[in-house]
Amino acid sequence: MIKCVAIDDEPIALSIIQEYCRRYGEIDLQCFTSPIEGMACVKATHPDIVFIDIEMNSHNGLQLAKEMPEGTCIIFTTAYSQYALDGFNVDAVDFLHKPFFYPRFEHAMKKAIVLLNARGSNGKRQDTITLKVEYKTVVVDVDDISYIEAMDNYVKVYRYGLPTIISQITMKEMEALLPSDRFIRVHRSFIVSLRGIEKFSNRQIFLKNIDSHIPVGRTYTEAFNNLYNIFQQNDKSK
16 A cells, blocks of 8 residues: 655645545545645655645645655645746656646656655565556565566566466566566566576576576676576575
């Protein structure tokens, strides 16, 4: 579940965010028309994502953003496009110019989730990633993943003994989600789990409990060999 807070002095704007979050799925959202009450909630609960308006009657969202807990993903929502640059200067994840529609909201959420997953892997083992599957948000254990295959604008996530997942995300975005010490892209269409490799050559990889082989692209061979050797050394030392 992704914890979110929305702060906007316009109730209609909050109702739109509420509807989009409901449609996205797996979001625990709290809404506030009072910036003071909203910021009190943010400081007390440390949500993953905060949606905040910039021009509010009594407060400026840009100033409030500077008071938020470290690591908070900030998405500004405002009718005034001239604030976009200022928004990114305070490390905002995205800037939604009102009126915005669901596809633009979904894009901002995907960016925020990529950042949250990346932050989650810094300094500690990353155990899960969050993927959008049709109209739901699914939490996936990374140790269950055998390999990922690109399919146009989607990826197909193959898991050990579990159903395959299809998610509308690019391979580049998928790479950013996965822990880089346990997964590697070996082809423009394939990412593999290093732990799942049984044997390999310069041209193909055979995974444990998988009948078909994974091709290794020419431009990925050297990087794959180097990382796999490091992975084996680290794995043996544990």
